[in-house]
Each structure stands twice: as structure tokens, then as C-alpha cells.
Amino acid sequence: MNALATPPDLTEGLDKCSGCPIRNRAVCSYSSPAELVALDAAKFYRDYEPGQEIVGEGQPTAFVGSVVSGVVALYKLLEDGRRQMVGLLFASDFIGRPMRSLAPFDAVAITPVRMCQFKRSQFEVLLAESRSLERRLLEMTLDELDASRAWMLLLGRKTAREKLASFLLMLARRTAALGNNPMRPGMQVQNPLTRETIADFLGLTIETVSRQFTNLKSEGVLDLPSRQDVILRDPAELMRLAGEDDLDESDLASA
Amino acid sequence: MNALATPPDLTEGLDKCSGCPIRNRAVCSYSSPAELVALDAAKFYRDYEPGQEIVGEGQPTAFVGSVVSGVVALYKLLEDGRRQMVGLLFASDFIGRPMRSLAPFDAVAITPVRMCQFKRSQFEVLLAESRSLERRLLEMTLDELDASRAWMLLLGRKTAREKLASFLLMLARRTAALGNNPMRPGMQVQNPLTRETIADFLGLTIETVSRQFTNLKSEGVLDLPSRQDVILRDPAELMRLAGEDDLDESDLASA
DNA sequence: CGCCTGTTTGATCTACCTCAACTGCTGTGG
DNA sequence: CCACAGCAGTTGAGGTAGATCAAACAGGCG
DSSP states (O other), rough: OOOSSSOSSSEESSSOGGOOOOTSSSSSTTHHHHHHHHHHHHEEEEEEOTTEEEEESSSSSSSEEEEESSSSEEEEOOTTSEEEEEEEEOOOEEEOOOOOOSSSSSSEEEHHHOEEEEHHHHHHHHHHOOHHHHHHHHHHHHHHHHHHHHHHHHHHHHOOHHHHHHHHHHHHHHHHHHHHBBTTTTTEEEEEHHHHHHHHHHHHHHHHHHHHHHHHHTTTTTEEETTTTTESHHHHHHHHTSSSOOGGGGGOOOO | OOOSOSSSOEEEEOGGGGGGGTTTTTTTOOOOHHHHHHHHHHHHEEOTTTTEEEOTSSOOOOEEEEEEEOEEEEEEEESSSSSEEEEEOOOOOOOOOOOOOOOSSSSEESSSSEEEEEEHHHHOOOHOOOOHHHHHHHHHHHHHHHHHHHHHHHHOOHHHHHHHHHHHHHHOOOHHTTTTTTTTOOOOOEEOOHHHHHHHHTTTTTHHHHHHHHHHOOOOOOOEETTTTEEESHHHHHHHTTTSOOOOOGGGGOO
């Protein structure tokens, strides 16, 4: 809103990597204390509002970085406006392509987001100097590739019902994992996405997403106490509905 | 067919890396001659028939490796048999997940395939020892991730017509790139996939694929001289139809 | 209170699927 | 050399999941 020189939302050098909440999951999690000094010096934090564009498709990417908090969506567009989400990033996930100057997608904050960023050129130097940084980035990229392939199965072959079940299951797994709990009947899950965002994620329309929500609710699988909250009445049924792709009985509280 | 001890189709140590057809594009392309000696010693070739399974989803993966020649499809399945292709690999592409013991998909040869393989455990050692190997693998993985995101847009949001156009365009780009030619009207493209394989790739049925082929043909965009060959009467129109995702005017012979 | 935005619900439409029959290769055996 | 399986592909007829268009509804917020 203010037309003065540089962007005002930079907060630099105040926080140290050592106390960082994503220290042991992010791209830097394999880095030694010595390596961390260099990262610490090069990093800068930046905050984004919900809806704010972080990078734009086809634009030169000046920086790369990790999501410290909040949720980021990656979108690809067709000229006529059709939109597909191609990635959903949470705390500790990495955004940006070293060795590639143009972004292949839009990245948009869908909640308030804090990022830990590096100038791309500088990060590439760090990457060349640090074995552990590169190793961790490789691992994370391989994981993302697996996830995006699982999502291709969903987009290409699942029904609307199965799609929504898979989505809710993914959210539930995340929250269960964060609290180190198994999923259990009655558990509450925070859903940070709007119907529109979910629709873009699943390759559906908002109306279809809404109808599937009400179906699952009327069948007693879910409760919807508020717009952002979902209660899983019957996680096992949800897993059955999702169609098993990434089914993993072990994360269900079975005892 | 033969119940004797070990698989008979191993051909070992006969060829040297130096003369390898994928030497400068594969995962080893950044490796120095010195590093190549170790790779050379560890590698073994293996051939697959069309239709033969290379790895099975959920099975332990004993090996990783590069496609030397032929085409490999990666599939994911739902229990009821619905099937989605999640990757299509050509010469120099890499199969396998270092640091992961279970395969997240089926890999199937769809033409005669020769692979250059490594025991997974041994490859992980090589990867830990070789900076250039790891760097190249990271690059290739990032490229695959980009490709799979582009494919998510196709699966989630494109029409059958746009899907087929995108598929043909991808084939055309590949053959144009191999010959170092731009795409031009009248160019012939080899299509190694059956209608069924194409359908699994695009998230469609064989009937819909077939109908879209005949539509494009009757509109003068394509000729279909045989089952395996496609002639592009109007590549520019094909690009328009594909919807621009990976549109790159530069690869069209415009002059 | 009344607006604005996100969501739900309803009615219809359509792209693609499903089921089914037919065509045309390609190979094999009489 | 022809007959005729056998299979991939095409074509047709009809059904349906999800899209589209439209209206009502709910909750925040000035």
C-alpha cells in the first residue's frame, strides 16, 4: 500500500537457524553446525499474505527457499483460465528450482506464510559447496516426485468421491503425524483450503466438491462443525473410499 | 519358460561405458573418466521383452538403472484394476529410487528394452562417493518433477482432444529433438504406444482416444498411414489445440 | 443492518464412459 | 494360396458422472 522504495516485509537476521522450527526437516536438516553458519548469513525471512503470489509462472526466479510456516499452493494455468494445483506445500517444504531461471508454475500463499529465502545464485553456490545440502534436496525432490505421481493417479482415474476422501485423508495423516498420534474416530482436522482451492487441487468444480462433502457428512463419515474444521467420524471408511493408493493401515488406531 | 536357477537374460561386461549411446545424457553424463571406471565395473545390462514387468509396485527394488534403448512405462493401479500411467521413460532416463527399498509403481517395458543396471546398495555407495553422479541425478529428478507437474495439469483440466494433442506434440518434440530438427508440416512421428497405453497415459478410455485420432485426422491435422506412424500435417494447429502448457514456439519451423 | 464473499443446493447439459458390434491386420495351418 | 482365428482398432448407441448455469443461504464485517 506504501509506494516507498523496497518491499517493507523483510525481516532480516533476527532469528538464528539453531532455533528454527523446521531445522530438522527442511533442506538444511543434514547440514552441520559449521555449514549452518553460511546458511544463516545468507538467509532472509519474508512474509506473505493469504492470496499473495510468491512466484509467477514464466517469471525469472530471484530466490529459492523453505516454507517456515503456512501453506503454499503451486498452480499451473491454461490460457482460458482453467487452473490445476500441482503442489501443496507445508512447513519445511522447499520452493524453487536451482539451475533453472524461469518458474514452471505460480506459487501462491493460501494462509499467512513465512519463508526462509536465499538468492538463487547464492543458494547455488552453497549447494555446490555443501554435500549435505545437496543430498537432502535430492531426497526431498524424490519424495515430491513420488507424491506427484500418486496425485496423477488420483487426477486421472479416481471418482469425485474418491478424490475428496483422498484429500481429507492426506490432511488427516499430516495432522496425525504432527502430533505423533495415530488417526482415530472423532479426530479433528484443520482444513486450510477453501472449496475453490480444494477443487483446483482435485481437478473438480467447487459445486462437485461441496456435494461430496455433504454426501460424506450425511453418510456419517464426517462432521463439519465449521468451514475450516473437519471431524473424522470414521477414518477407516474414509481410507476405504480413498481407494488404497497410499493406504497404510499402520497409521490407523486399530487397538 | 525355463525353470533353471538364475535369469538367463544377463549380458555382462561386454560393452564399455565409453562407447555407450546414452553416455552424455544419462545419470552418468557428468562423471569423469576416473569415476566411469567404477560405474563400468558395477554395471550390468539386462534386456526386457515388450510387456515384461521390470519392477512391481510394492516390491523390494534390488536394482536401479538407466534405459539404454526402448520405452518403459510407469504405472500406478487401483485395486479394481483402474490404471494410470505416471511416467514414460525413453533412452537415458533413470529408473529407481536410491534410499527407498519399495517401488512406488510398476515399471513395464512397452517395446524391447535394454537397461544398464546397478545393484541398489552398490549404486548408493557410488552415489555417496561421486559428487557428479549425485548432481546429475538431482537435475534429472527435478526435470521429471516438472514434467509430472505439467502432466497433472493435463490430467486434471484438459479435454480429451487437448490431451491427445499434447501427447502427440510430446512425441513430435522428442523425435524433432533427436534429429536436431524443428517440427515441420509433414514430419513423420513414430508412436510406440498402443491405444490402450495412450489411454492409460492420458486418463481416458481406448474408445475416446480412437475417436480423437479420427477427429484430428478428418480435420486434416494428422495422417495415420499405419498403426505406429503419425504424420503431422499441421503442427502449429496441434500446438494450439494442446493448450500451450509446454508451448514453445521456438521448436516450430517458422521460417 | 446490509453488503460481500464463500458455500450449498437445485435443474439441466454434455463430454466422456460403457457396452456392443464391426473392421481390418497378421499370422497360421490346411 | 486361401480360410479363419485372434487381436488392435474403429464406429455406433445410449447412459452417467460431473460440469454448467442459476438461485438461495450463511457468516463475517464495515
